Amino acid sequence: MSYYNKSRYVDSVANADSVWSALGKVNIGKWSSYVTTQPHLVIEDYRDMSTASCGYARNVTAPFIKFNLHVMEPWGKVQKNFCGAREMGHSLGIADHYSWTASSS
Numbered sequence: 001m002s003y004y005n006k007s008r009y010v011d012s013v014a015n016a017d018s019v020w021s022a023l024g025k026v027n028i029g030k031w032s033s034y035v036t037t038q039p040h041l042v043i044e045d046y047r048d049m050s051t052a053s054c055g056y057a058r059n060v061t062a063p064f065i066k067f068n069l070h071v072m073e074p075w076g077k078v079q080k081n082f083c084g085a086r087e088m089g090h091s092l093g094i095a096d097h098y099s100w101t102a103s104s105s
Helices: 010-022 077-091
Strands: 002-005 041-046 055-058 064-068
Touching: 002 010, 010 077, 055 077, 064 077
Parallel strands: 002 041, 041 064
Antiparallel strands: 055 064
């Protein structure tokens, strides 16, 4: 799978590429304009102040990942890398395997 990264989170995308590729189950790589085919995945940013989601991904007809600048900007490297790896997993068709609920305590 090749990706075209238009996002400002280059390091987080590179980390996600490395993490998923290291598993040996998928072949992920940065798209090159020298290749005649289009990238399989486009990665971009957007801003939505009405949600706490760091991003979202779609893995059907035109796969993409979009990172929410409103959430990602104040985060540190670890949080950004987690979001990048998580969203790349979703773009591969992998659902969340956990349920998280914020505690009031």
